[in-house]
Amino acid sequence: MIETKATCCYCGVGCGVVIQSDGQQVLGVRGDPDHPANFGRLCSKGSTLHLSAQPGIQKQVRALYPEMRSSRDQARVRSDWDSTLGSMAHRFAETIAKHGPDSVGFYISGQLLTEDYYVFNKLAKGLIGTNNIDSNSRLCMSSAVAGYKQTLGADAPPSCYEDLELAELIFIVGSNTAYAHPILYRRIEAARKNNPALKVIVADPRRTDTAREADLFLQILPGTDVALFNGMLHLCLWEDLIDLDYIAAHTEGFADLKQTVRAYTPAFVAQTCGIREEDLILAARLFGQSKASLSLYCQGLNQSASGTAKNAALINLHLATHQIGKPGAGPFSLTGQPNAMGGREVGGMANLLSGHRDLANPRHRAEVAALWGVADVPEKPGKTAVELFEAVRQGEIKLLWIVCTNPAQSMPEQNLIREALNKAELVIVQEAYRSTATVPYADILLPATTWAEKSGTVTNSERRISRVNAAIAPPGETRHDWAIATAFARKLEKFLDKPWTIFPYDTPEDVWLEHRESTRGRDLDITGLSYQLLDSQGPQQWPFPAGATHGQPRLYEDGIFPTANGRARFVNVDYQPVVDKIDARHPFALTTGRLRDQWHGMSRTGTVAQLFSHVAEPGIEMAAPDMARRFLKNGDLVHVTNKRGSQIFTVSESDEMRPGQTFIAMHWGEEYVSGRGHGSNFSVGVNALTSPALDPSSKQPELKHTAVKILKAELP
Numbered sequence: 001m002i003e004t005k006a007t008c009c010y011c012g013v014g015c016g017v018v019i020q021s022d023g024q025q026v027l028g029v030r031g032d033p034d035h036p037a038n039f040g041r042l043c044s045k046g047s048t049l050h051l052s053a054q055p056g057i058q059k060q061v062r063a064l065y066p067e068m069r070s071s072r073d074q075a076r077v078r079s080d081w082d083s084t085l086g087s088m089a090h091r092f093a094e095t096i097a098k099h100g101p102d103s104v105g106f107y108i109s110g111q112l113l114t115e116d117y118y119v120f121n122k123l124a125k126g127l128i129g130t131n132n133i134d135s136n137s138r139l140c141m142s143s144a145v146a147g148y149k150q151t152l153g154a155d156a157p158p159s160c161y162e163d164l165e166l167a168e169l170i171f172i173v174g175s176n177t178a179y180a181h182p183i184l185y186r187r188i189e190a191a192r193k194n195n196p197a198l199k200v201i202v203a204d205p206r207r208t209d210t211a212r213e214a215d216l217f218l219q220i221l222p223g224t225d226v227a228l229f230n231g232m233l234h235l236c237l238w239e240d241l242i243d244l245d246y247i248a249a250h251t252e253g254f255a256d257l258k259q260t261v262r263a264y265t266p267a268f269v270a271q272t273c274g275i276r277e278e279d280l281i282l283a284a285r286l287f288g289q290s291k292a293s294l295s296l297y298c299q300g301l302n303q304s305a306s307g308t309a310k311n312a313a314l315i316n317l318h319l320a321t322h323q324i325g326k327p328g329a330g331p332f333s334l335t336g337q338p339n340a341m342g343g344r345e346v347g348g349m350a351n352l353l354s355g356h357r358d359l360a361n362p363r364h365r366a367e368v369a370a371l372w373g374v375a376d377v378p379e380k381p382g383k384t385a386v387e388l389f390e391a392v393r394q395g396e397i398k399l400l401w402i403v404c405t406n407p408a409q410s411m412p413e414q415n416l417i418r419e420a421l422n423k424a425e426l427v428i429v430q431e432a433y434r435s436t437a438t439v440p441y442a443d444i445l446l447p448a449t450t451w452a453e454k455s456g457t458v459t460n461s462e463r464r465i466s467r468v469n470a471a472i473a474p475p476g477e478t479r480h481d482w483a484i485a486t487a488f489a490r491k492l493e494k495f496l497d498k499p500w501t502i503f504p505y506d507t508p509e510d511v512w513l514e515h516r517e518s519t520r521g522r523d524l525d526i527t528g529l530s531y532q533l534l535d536s537q538g539p540q541q542w543p544f545p546a547g548a549t550h551g552q553p554r555l556y557e558d559g560i561f562p563t564a565n566g567r568a569r570f571v572n573v574d575y576q577p578v579v580d581k582i583d584a585r586h587p588f589a590l591t592t593g594r595l596r597d598q599w600h601g602m603s604r605t606g607t608v609a610q611l612f613s614h615v616a617e618p619g620i621e622m623a624a625p626d627m628a629r630r631f632l633k634n635g636d637l638v639h640v641t642n643k644r645g646s647q648i649f650t651v652s653e654s655d656e657m658r659p660g661q662t663f664i665a666m667h668w669g670e671e672y673v674s675g676r677g678h679g680s681n682f683s684v685g686v687n688a689l690t691s692p693a694l695d696p697s698s699k700q701p702e703l704k705h706t707a708v709k710i711l712k713a714e715l716p
């Protein structure tokens with residue numbers, strides 16, 4: 001048996017795994033005892049990875065060879081790589097010549113490896129000359145990126161996992177850590193056992209499993225996080241729990257914020273958030289008095305039309321109380337996807353450039369153009385995820401290339417997304433799985449390799465870069481994502497009369513070395529790292545510049561921030577209510593989230609039978625009084641309706657929500673109702689209803705809240 005080190009391909013904890021194989025087939029998986037994220041532990045998803053890789057399952061669900069169709073009324077037929085990529089390059093060259101480079105777009109994924117991400121970004125921005133490339137990380141992390149940059153000056157989580165063991169207080173906001181980042185939650189449980197003085201506060205509209213175990217649970221109303229954080233800051237000011245010396249020496253902008261938070265009195269905040277004043281006061285005292293307060297946060301803050309403000313308000317609280325830049329303290333954003341962080345490092349989003357550079361900065365554009373060997377990088381901002389699909393729907397973007405993601409299920413306001421996919425002149429889907437809801441829209445299907453078959457690197461939530469190694473040979477005619485983009489780029493270069501290639505890559509390491517060079521002198525400098533060092537010494541945190549002997553576990557310990565004057569910036573933020581208002585016609589708040597044992601659209605976890613033992617099928621959860629008032633009982637089918645659509649779900653009683661609030665898991669798509677024999681295509685999943693309202697800075701949609709009405713379904 002061969003043992004190969006890799007990482008888990010699910011969440012942003014980035015656990016190390018050891019894949020057991022015979023070189024052809026995955027036989028088993030175990031946690032890597034040497035990996036500093038998990039020290040050998042795996043959750044229910046990670047420990048069943050090998051079951052999803054069994055040949056019988058792979059045969060059923062994998063895309064194994066290229067397919068094309070000549071028109072929308074034809075079925076796709078098997079093709080070969082050379083003619084498929086040649087045909088694509090011809091279509092791209094023709095469309096770019098006729099309509100300009102912004103007539104094409106790319107929608108990529110936080111599940112790609114860093115090397116994949118890098119090549120696609122260079123293909124779009126460097127070779128084609130469009131910034132129309134965005135990632136599904138836009139739905140996940142872009143508010144955290146904007147929040148860090150606005151306050152601390154760089155997109156760099158300042159804390160590390162070891163801080164879980166060093167904190168005196170852990171403040172979990174908008175994160176069901178027990179489900180979404182299970183191995184981190186195990187570390188919190190162990191830390192509490194070892195240190196009974198460690199307190200945990202959870203703020204969330206739902207009484208999740210994470211909330212149930214907290215010392216203090218603040219069941220805030222949806223979207224009221226900024227009011228909560230400003231209210232806590234108000235109390236910290238009142239009770240002399242802020243650090244005036246730190247504020248004076250290392251920050252700017254506090255005077256304006258101080259004026260703003262005067263209005264956030266305990267009475268106002270308690271009423272706005274729907275919590276008790278004494279709980280608010282206790283939370284502020286615990287946070288401000290603790291020697292080390294660590295905040296963990298995720299989609300509950302990010303997936304909001306005021307997501308950047310929520311991130312900034314929480315970071316304000318950390319800066320004012322000097323709960324940052326020291327062991328056990330800091331605002332620590334958890335990444336949802338396994339390599340959302342790597343995507344941010346290579347600038348694989350519409351507004352970013354390689355090495356944490358900004359598209360809007362002319363010097364940064366010139367630096368990247370020089371690195372890539374192109375005349376320039378276009379200045380015009382690219383379309384972000386929701387805008388990208390709207391541009392397709394409007395006919396502005398004609399060719400769309402979707403890589404390793406499933407927008408026909410995961411994007412908000414599905415009817416518009418599906419309309420866009422139908423209207424595009426050409427949809428290319430590059431996927432490992434042929435079972436996703438997006439594949440039927442593909443005019444060209446490019447079969448990609450996946451976990452256990454790929455090599456490269458990923459970066460987890462604590463800025464730790466891990467090597468990923470292939471354990472088995474790619475099945476069928478599948479190819480690696482970076483290699484598909486490289487082969488296409490070389491063909492397109494010929495159509496564009498480029499005399500030489502700017503894609504001289506034969507291995508993922510060739511790509512990584514260029515990426516490494518792009519970080520030189522930047523806040524994430526990794527010029528001291530190599531594949532060899534990562535293989536021999538294990539995963540490392542950035543920054544890790546040339547000459548360093550180790551990475552940096554936590555940032556800003558010297559109080560110097562990567563801003564023009566070295567000071568962190570308080571951002572003056574006010575509470576804004578959710579966009580979709582509750583009213584008489586739509587009296588319920590609907591929120592979405594993950595389940596413990598499923599991942600995204602279930603293309604992989606859906607192949608593992610035992611992962612359905614926790615929750616077998618989708619449904620809407622409601623508070624008991626709401627069900628009683630509508631004469632509903634567990635198992636009834638209900639129409640869940642708003643201005644964007646109407647879906648049928650099974651209803652069940654839950655004590656997690658207050659009356660007036662409801663929850664639907666994000667994982668199921670259109671197949672579930674037809675699978676239960678209730679007819680076909682009743683449902684395209686919860687995202688038929690979710691809101692595309694965008695945060696003005698991060699352009700992240702408000703997936704966490706919409707208003708709905710719920711009526712018992714009368715089936716024919």
Ligand code: SF4
Nearest residue numbers: 008010011015043046
């Ligand atoms: Fe995988 Fe995340 Fe579970 Fe770790 S915690 S095993 S990375 S799903």
